[in-house]
Amino acid sequence: MSMTFAGRVAVVTGAGAGIGRATALAFAAQGLTVVVSDVDVVGGEATVRQIEASGGTAVFVRCDVTQEADVQHLMEQTISAFGRLDYAFNNAGIEIEHGRLADGTLDMFDAIMAVNVKGVWLCMKYQLPLMVAQGGGVIVNAASVAGLGAAPKMSIYAASKHAVIGLTKSAAIEYAKKKVRVNAVCPAVIDTDMFRRAYEADPRKADYAAAVHPVGRIGTVEEVASAVLYLCSEGAAFITGHALAVDGGTMAI
Template identity: 75%
Template sequence: MSQSFPGQVVLVTGAAAGIGRATALAFAREGLKVVVSDIDAAGGEGTVALIRAAGGEARFIRCDVTRDAEVRALMQAIREAHGRLDYAFNNAGIEIEKGKLADGTESEFDAIMNVNVKGVWLCMKHEIPLMLAGGGGAIVNTASVAALGAAPKMSIYAASKHAVLGLTRSAAVEYGKKNLRVNAVCPAVIDTEMFRRAHEADPRKAQFAQSLHPIGRIGTVEEVAAAVLYLCSAGAGFTTGIALPVDGGATCI
């Protein structure tokens, strides 16, 4: 179903695979000009190739979202190529924890906070002026169901995603009267390449992951993409500052 996006410009970070790739493809199918960004150049170019093969318009710009100069350069490249930015999906993130809070290391903390929090903050910091110059827009940040409660053995990750919601809600209030909406999606366990690698050696873990969701299965990247497109669409024009669970009912338990 068309969301009335044709001709507009969207940036998707963390778009080399998984949720980011699926969302970039979904935006392209709706007629948007897609800027694909990631630190993984091969994966990012692969996403662009898939979009172009389907008749869409896309370009890849490598960017480390933890570096201010690179995010600035990304926005300048978008400005020069398109003259505007209508939507942004700030999806770049990492999860590298494997133990309880007291087992975490300073390097893990710094890495997770740098990408998941500083990266979202830097992207929003530089996206917002470009969007406001064009009359407004919509931003969606990737949080997690971990941002809506606890995440045992992923305490730093959970803290980073709680912080993403703080950034999201604050920006929504600050810029609401300027025709700029800011929301977040909160996925539960999603069927990505990362998930399959982590669970293919132990089917019992995959079964346990499925059991966490009352709907009886884990989610798909396309389902998260659909939620992102909705939050950017005119149909969500009165929706800002929300954390939308895409979780198969997991947060109801």
Template identity: 75%
Template sequence: MGMTFSGRVALVTGGAAGIGRATALAFAAEGVQVMVADLDAQAGERTVSLIREQGGEAEFIRCDVTRGPEVQAMVEATLQRFGRLDYAFNNAGIEIEKGRLAEGEESEFDAIMGVNVKGVWLCMKHQLPVMLAQGGGAIVNTASVAGLGAAPKMSIYAASKHAVIGLTKSAAIEYAKKGIRVNAVCPAVIDTDMFRRAYEADPRKAEFAAAMHPVGRIGKVEEIAAAVLYLCSDGAAFTTGHALAVDGGATAI
């Protein structure tokens, strides 16, 4: 697939756990230097420790992606530590809804849109000039299969992920001739801490989540990481503006 990553630098937001941690570890395993960003400093430092234990190079920075100065400082810290920015995985996100659209709270809307949409916009706002100055790069934003269709009882979350895909496609076209590729990865239900908290208390929900995927199981964080690395790789040099569903066939039905 043209996985020529040695000597490159990646920035991963939401890197303290789940898909973010798995992707940071996958980058490091390919020789990429990784800046791990998250609000959870303890878990983020744990990701860095895991990378160093496998012989990789990484640093952690605490960042609230809804705050422009913190995002700018995160990108600047990446440059100061590693000297460049080749790949950005804008993965920080939240999922807090519990009911139908009319039951939602304004505070939920603001929180979800703040992290999932404004956070991605701010990250790209500060990453793109760096990549322009160095002559290229690749960005992958975490959307969701909820951004490709409906998500009952998760309407705000679905709207936020539709917005992420809109940002992704628009940025991809704006920078297509500048050597910068921008894509989105769209996971279905993935085995993360968030999933376990939601479903382990009720095995029936776990069975339903598995059944919604034609392959008969939920996804693994490593499978999303592999998709992100592909989208960043030279093997995906002709791929930009794409929303890649990694969903066990869920959107094919």
């Protein structure tokens, strides 16, 4: 796999923890300059310090992806500081729903859709023209296996991730001849702080989550980061409009 990343610039949203942080670190390890973005200033700045401690280059820009002005500012700051945007991992997302569809609330629906769908749309809205103007680029959006099938008791979340895949595929076709590739990663259950918070009260649920995956364990943030880097690499130059499951075989059942 060709990993010609040195000298390039990547933006990662939701990079203050979990998959976003792991991907920012992985980009930096390949020689990229990374623009770390999150609503969590403490987490985002901690990611920058980790990158710098390893000899990499990174800056933090606070961004609430539900706010158009914030997203526009993030992209403007990237171009102002580094003059280009080669890769974007639109990772910011939330998961706050654990109940049957009819038990959901309007506030819950609006919150999930605002971050997971509008946030991805806004990011691409401002990333795509920059990439087209410079002659190309790669966008990877964070979806989920919940966007590839059903997710009982997470119907709003599932709908949001189906929407991310729809945005991804549509943008990929619209911009294919502009040399901008757009793909999505679709993780299953991954060992993140969010996962640990959800299951720390009942270890039996964590064991069940592991058993759901045919490989017999949950995934790691580094494994998802590797998938993102692959989709950005020259080794994936003929891949666009794809939703890549990173799921330990879950969707093969």
